[in-house]
Amino acid sequence: MRLALYLLLSLAVLVIALICSISFGVTDISLRVVWDSIIHGGTSNEQLIVRTARLPRALIAGAVGASLAVAGALMQAITRNPIASPSTVGVNSGATFFIIVAGAWFGVSGLHAFTLVALLGAAISGTIVFTLGSIGRDGMTPVKVTLSGAAMAAFFASLTQGVMLTDGKMFDQILAWLVGSVAGREMSQLAAVWPYMAVGMVIALFLPRHLNVLAMGDDIAAGLGQRTAHIKVLAAAAIILLAGAAVAAAGPIAFIGIIIPHIVRYMVGTDYRWILPYSAVYGALLLVAADVGSRYIAMPKEVPVGVMTAIIGVPFFVYIARKGRTRHG
Amino acid sequence: MGKYQTFRTSKVSFLIEKRTVWISLILLVLCIVAAIISAGSGGQPISPLNVIKVLLGGGKPMDQVIIEKLRLPRIVIGVLVGASLAVAGAVLQGIIRNPLASPDVTGVTEGASLGAVLFIFLFGGAVSIHWMPLFAIAGALLMTALLYVLAWKRGVEPLRLVLVGIGVSAAIKSVSYMLIISGPMALAQRSLTFMTGSIYGTSWDKDVMTLLPWVLILLPLTWLQARNVNIQALGDDVASSAGARVQRQRLLLIALSVGLAGAAVAIGGAIAFIGLMAPHIARKLVGSSFGSVVPVSALLGALILLVADVVARTAFLPNDVPAGVLTAAIGAPFFMYLLYRNRNRS
Numbered sequence: 001m002r003l004a005l006y007l008l009l010s011l012a013v014l015v016i017a018l019i020c021s022i023s024f025g026v027t028d029i030s031l032r033v034v035w036d037s038i039i040h041g042g043t044s045n046e047q048l049i050v051r052t053a054r055l056p057r058a059l060i061a062g063a064v065g066a067s068l069a070v071a072g073a074l075m076q077a078i079t080r081n082p083i084a085s086p087s088t089v090g091v092n093s094g095a096t097f098f099i100i101v102a103g104a105w106f107g108v109s110g111l112h113a114f115t116l117v118a119l120l121g122a123a124i125s126g127t128i129v130f131t132l133g134s135i136g137r138d139g140m141t142p143v144k145v146t147l148s149g150a151a152m153a154a155f156f157a158s159l160t161q162g163v164m165l166t167d168g169k170m171f172d173q174i175l176a177w178l179v180g181s182v183a184g185r186e187m188s189q190l191a192a193v194w195p196y197m198a199v200g201m202v203i204a205l206f207l208p209r210h211l212n213v214l215a216m217g218d219d220i221a222a223g224l225g226q227r228t229a230h231i232k233v234l235a236a237a238a239i240i241l242l243a244g245a246a247v248a249a250a251g252p253i254a255f256i257g258i259i260i261p262h263i264v265r266y267m268v269g270t271d272y273r274w275i276l277p278y279s280a281v282y283g284a285l286l287l288v289a290a291d292v293g294s295r296y297i298a299m300p301k302e303v304p305v306g307v308m309t310a311i312i313g314v315p316f317f318v319y320i321a322r323k324g325r326t327r328h329g
Numbered sequence: 330m331g332k333y334q335t336f337r338t339s340k341v342s343f344l345i346e347k348r349t350v351w352i353s354l355i356l357l358v359l360c361i362v363a364a365i366i367s368a369g370s371g372g373q374p375i376s377p378l379n380v381i382k383v384l385l386g387g388g389k390p391m392d393q394v395i396i397e398k399l400r401l402p403r404i405v406i407g408v409l410v411g412a413s414l415a416v417a418g419a420v421l422q423g424i425i426r427n428p429l430a431s432p433d434v435t436g437v438t439e440g441a442s443l444g445a446v447l448f449i450f451l452f453g454g455a456v457s458i459h460w461m462p463l464f465a466i467a468g469a470l471l472m473t474a475l476l477y478v479l480a481w482k483r484g485v486e487p488l489r490l491v492l493v494g495i496g497v498s499a500a501i502k503s504v505s506y507m508l509i510i511s512g513p514m515a516l517a518q519r520s521l522t523f524m525t526g527s528i529y530g531t532s533w534d535k536d537v538m539t540l541l542p543w544v545l546i547l548l549p550l551t552w553l554q555a556r557n558v559n560i561q562a563l564g565d566d567v568a569s570s571a572g573a574r575v576q577r578q579r580l581l582l583i584a585l586s587v588g589l590a591g592a593a594v595a596i597g598g599a600i601a602f603i604g605l606m607a608p609h610i611a612r613k614l615v616g617s618s619f620g621s622v623v624p625v626s627a628l629l630g631a632l633i634l635l636v637a638d639v640v641a642r643t644a645f646l647p648n649d650v651p652a653g654v655l656t657a658a659i660g661a662p663f664f665m666y667l668l669y670r671n672r673n674r675s
Binding site for chain 2: 083087088128132133135143144146147148150151152154155157158159161162164165166175178179180254255301303304306307310311313314317318321322
């Protein structure tokens with residue numbers, strides 16, 4: 001009951017953050033105008049800014065933040081690895097590489113096509129990393145998964161840079177996207193990715209009970225009658241949908257998938273029925289807030305929000321790595 | 330005559346494994362062959378025979394210009410950068426006792442990249458490029474110091490160092506990207522090439538003369554530390570009971586490794602995976618004694634980069650693909666193979 005109440009409260013805070021994100025920026029826009037332009041439309045400058053720039057940006061930040069956080073929570077659940085997240089296991093960089101190759105070499109264009117390509121990249125890179133990380137007698141250890149993730153990330157990053165350098169016309173378009181940013185997005189971009197995110201979220205919705213059982217260990221879960229392989233495959237599908245769509249919309253934004261599940265576990269304990277919804281809300285909140293903050297650091301220029309989350313995220317990552325639990329997984 | 334040859338003077342004595350000498354000689358020959366091929370290939374092909382003529386001081390004047398002014402500095406840089414990265418990786422793998430460690434995985438090269446990118450952006454062309462290694466090494470050192478502090482918990486445990494490195498390097502990388510985005514486009518292209526790693530367009534006085542002193546000082550120094558690396562490889566407990574000052578030696582060795590990696594990155598950019606691959610192949614060839622691993626991995630590193638550079642600049646003509654893309658393309662599958670090989674190592 002208490003947790004439900006807090007969740008509602010957090011949701012309210014998220015709504016306030018979204019409104020702030022629409023209203024604050026290089027031109028501050030009053031709340032009344034914001035409300036007006038969303039409900040009634042209108043063609044004044046401010047109303048146009050709200051509808052074509054601020055609103056899509058806020059919504060994409062929210063959707064991407066929620067997706068990455070839930071993907072991170074799922075990943076940490078099925079691998080029982082506290083430092084797993086879409087960015088550390090190379091899923092983000094795989095999706096990035098595929099998008100850039102598709103754009104530069106195969107002339108792919110259009111948001112829907114890019115989203116599908118990103119999903120494919122996320123799936124391939126994720127499969128490689130997890131296969132590599134789980135071979136061997138002691139199974140999937142955090143260290144193995146993290147190392148193979150880092151290697152894949154380095155691999156895709158150099159290939160991405162190689163493609164960019166040989167293809168001049170992609171260069172400037174892609175560079176800004178490569179850091180992860182939600183600036184200058186349009187509503188159509190959200191329209192292209194949200195169905196995938198929604199499917200991923202719905203799959204995630206059915207998993208919490210099973211994840212709670214799985215948390216006791218593969219053997220125990222199997223002994224209790226769970227088909228652990230099914231659950232893991234479902235969770236992996238959700239992760240790929242969520243992370244791939246998030247990258248297609250905003251570029252590889254790092255560390256949300258790792259920070260949020262940890263904060264949430266600290267708040268609500270180990271029950272995934274609470275961890276997943278809380279992760280979604282706080283992931284959205286963090287990215288929306290970081291995005292608002294990114295407008296004020298170097299005003300009137302903007303710092304890409306991906307840089308913000310990386311800088312916020314590192315202390316967390318270090319803290320988790322230092323706790324030493326990582327060693328024996 | 331046994332497996333070893335002994336050298337003795339009044340002050341020092343050491344053993345040299347004959348196998349190491351042979352393998353080094355073979356690798357040296359391979360390097361020379363690769364260099365000759367590299368000098369002959371490109372937009373204006375020159376036959377190996379003519380290359381040799383030029384190298385011996387003869388040949389056509391046109392060939393002379395192309396080889397001496399354009400291709401030879403590139404080859405020399407390839408050798409120096411490859412060797413430095415390889416030895417830097419060998420040291421890290423020795424002391425971290427994890428075969429998967431290398432300057433790129435732990436983020437030392439990211440730190441060096443950031444230093445160099447900062448240099449490009451702060452000074453553009455205003456300050457002589459000779460200062461760039463200083464910035465790159467400073468970046469690598471700061472990064473390493475940060476890593477060391479963050480991973481310190483009653484001593485530095487190797488695995489924690491690697492994990493912390495992965496996290497910090499992700500953040501450093503995004504800061505580099507941010508600098509690139511915020512600057513003018515021409516600098517952006519240059520910086521990004523740099524972050525990928527390329528030995529394109531290197532010259533004698535700018536690049537070779539900048540890098541050479543660092544390599545000439547640091548490489549022999551590292552070789553002299555071979556004993557300490559061997560002891561560290563036994564594990565902290567054994568090493569300290571054998572009388573080694575584990576943490577202090579580790580600090581010195583890391584400093585050497587950082588210096589080599591930083592200097593190499595300053596000139597060649599963040600060329601990936603050479604620091605990982607070369608020491609492994611070296612250990613396969615001559616065993617794990619560090620005195621043998623250093624020269625053999627240096628030669629292997631040089632060879633890998635020379636070959637990667639030739640392929641990268643001829644296979645995709647007219648595009649000159651950065652060599653770093655190619656080393657990553659070979660290196661990542663190699664890394665996966667290593668993970669597979671070490672699957673049962675805890």
